Amino acid sequence: MQVNKALTIAGSDSGGGAGIQSDLKTFQELNVYGMSAVTAVTAQNTRGVHGIYPVTAEGVTSQLEAIGADLRPDAVKTGMLFNKEIIEAAAGAIKNFGWNNLVVDPVMVAKGGSILLEEDAAAALKEWLIPLAKVITPNVPEAEVLTGMKIDSAEKRKKAAEILCGIGADITVIKGGHWNESDLCSDLVYDGQEFYELDGKRVATKNTHGTGCTFSAAITAELAIGKTPKEALHTAKQFIQAAVEYGIEAGSGHGPTNHWAYRRLGNAKR
Ligand SMILES: Nc1ncnc2c1ncn2[C@@H]1O[C@H](COP(=O)(O)OP(=O)(O)O)[C@@H](O)[C@H]1O
Numbered sequence: 001m002q003v004n005k006a007l008t009i010a011g012s013d014s015g016g017g018a019g020i021q022s023d024l025k026t027f028q029e030l031n032v033y034g035m036s037a038v039t040a041v042t043a044q045n046t047r048g049v050h051g052i053y054p055v056t057a058e059g060v061t062s063q064l065e066a067i068g069a070d071l072r073p074d075a076v077k078t079g080m081l082f083n084k085e086i087i088e089a090a091a092g093a094i095k096n097f098g099w100n101n102l103v104v105d106p107v108m109v110a111k112g113g114s115i116l117l118e119e120d121a122a123a124a125l126k127e128w129l130i131p132l133a134k135v136i137t138p139n140v141p142e143a144e145v146l147t148g149m150k151i152d153s154a155e156k157r158k159k160a161a162e163i164l165c166g167i168g169a170d171i172t173v174i175k176g177g178h179w180n181e182s183d184l185c186s187d188l189v190y191d192g193q194e195f196y197e198l199d200g201k202r203v204a205t206k207n208t209h210g211t212g213c214t215f216s217a218a219i220t221a222e223l224a225i226g227k228t229p230k231e232a233l234h235t236a237k238q239f240i241q242a243a244v245e246y247g248i249e250a251g252s253g254h255g256p257t258n259h260w261a262y263r264r265l266g267n268a269k270r
């Protein structure tokens, strides 16, 4: 049986809600065969990050070469990359293997506030990885770090998206999770020519662990099956909306999103 394949290059979340666990669950729900290269093992639950154990750059390269030598991902995403050595290793392999269906989720800080990207590594993201990206999906704080500007108005959000496309991303999505303007939770898209919004309804919930990972993995899965970026973004937004609406009550902190809601619950109710 022929299937489309997607690869995530990201950290492991022992709690299962974010990172590679979230990505692989999302790929599975969207009928895509999932592969992973682990960049760091995190000891994590819904309350926070207890420890971070990075993989060496050599270890990351070795995983990517094993995948590249044999399996051919139709789309690739990056999540937590932790340090500049790992960013360089990931960008090198992505370039060498010509993996140009690339979604970069520039993960920096976990919901509980723990640092998932070392401070001096944001420059490496801009220099090596973002120029290779088809889609980049920063939240507002991440877009602020990458652009060096404070984003406190709709105009500035647009300006930041232009800057990020200027760095080399084909399409920039500035997500609205941290954009507390209304009961809408819309994400701003800029494709180098036009701006548009992915409309969503803000759900009043604390169960948002892994929202960014799930959203970017859904975009990746849709690109892997050959959807256009616009179609992929639209489906990913529906996927994350259902995943947050039916968020899972697990643990006492930020519970995880519900990866099966889009396929098994969300669509049935729509
Ligand atoms: N409370 C919420 N209700 C509905 N959608 C949400 C909510 N929080 C985040 N989202 C959506 O989840 C996706 C990830 O956004 P965000 O939480 O900003 O990313 P991150 O996890 O990287 O901080 C976006 O599509 C955003 O609009």
Ligand SMILES: Cc1ncc(COP(=O)(O)O)c(N)n1
Pocket: 010, 011, 012, 013, 018, 019, 020, 042, 044, 079, 080, 107, 109, 110, 111, 116, 208, 209, 210, 211, 212, 213, 214
């Ligand atoms: C291993 C890992 N990767 C990413 C996140 C960010 O999670 P979120 O998607 O909620 O921003 C996380 N908490 N842990």
